[in-house]
Amino acid sequence: MSAFVDASILVAILARESDYIEQNDRLLSHDHLLWSPISRWETIGGVARATRYGDALSAEIADAFAQENGFDMVQIGEAEARIASEAHRRYGKGRHDAKLNMGDCFAYACARTNNATLLYKGDDFARTDLR
Known part of the structure; x- marks a missing residue:
C-alpha cells in the first residue's frame, strides 16, 4: 500500500x-512512500526550526532521507488543488475541529x-474522513 x-x-523523525523511532517504524512499514513539493518545503522548515541547522542543511537531510527510503515525489495538479480547496472548506482552521492548514489540505x-x-x-x- 502506498502512503503519503x-x-x-x-x-x-529527522x-x-x-x-521518532515509533514514527520511523510506522513509515518503514509501507512499501511505497510519497511526498510532494509542499510536504518537502514544510519538512525543511520544520527541521530547520527544530534543530537550528538552517535551511540548506535541513534540505540536504530531508532529501537524503527521502532518497534512502525511495520516496516518490507527487506533483500538485488540478485535481490536488480542487481537493485541497474542498478539504479547506470542510476541515480548515476556523471551520472544523480538524483545523487543517494549507499544507495539511494539500497532504489530504x-x-x-x-x-x-x-x-x-x-x-x-483523524478528525477528517481519511482512514
Missing part, C-alpha cells in the same frame, strides 16, 4: 523528537488523489 508522508512525521489531497494512506503525527487528520 505528511511533514509532521518527517519532522518528528529532528529526533521523543517518538495528495493522499486522496493517489489512493494512499496518510501518515501523520497528531490528531488533526
Whole structure:
C-alpha cells in the first residue's frame, strides 16, 4: 500500500523528537512512500526550526532521507488543488475541529488523489474522513 508522508512525521523523525523511532517504524512499514513539493518545503522548515541547522542543511537531510527510503515525489495538479480547496472548506482552521492548514489540505489531497494512506503525527487528520 502506498502512503503519503505528511511533514509532521518527517519532522518528528529527522529532528529526533521523543517518538521518532515509533514514527520511523510506522513509515518503514509501507512499501511505497510519497511526498510532494509542499510536504518537502514544510519538512525543511520544520527541521530547520527544530534543530537550528538552517535551511540548506535541513534540505540536504530531508532529501537524503527521502532518497534512502525511495520516496516518490507527487506533483500538485488540478485535481490536488480542487481537493485541497474542498478539504479547506470542510476541515480548515476556523471551520472544523480538524483545523487543517494549507499544507495539511494539500497532504489530504495528495493522499486522496493517489489512493494512499496518510501518515501523520497528531490528531488533526483523524478528525477528517481519511482512514
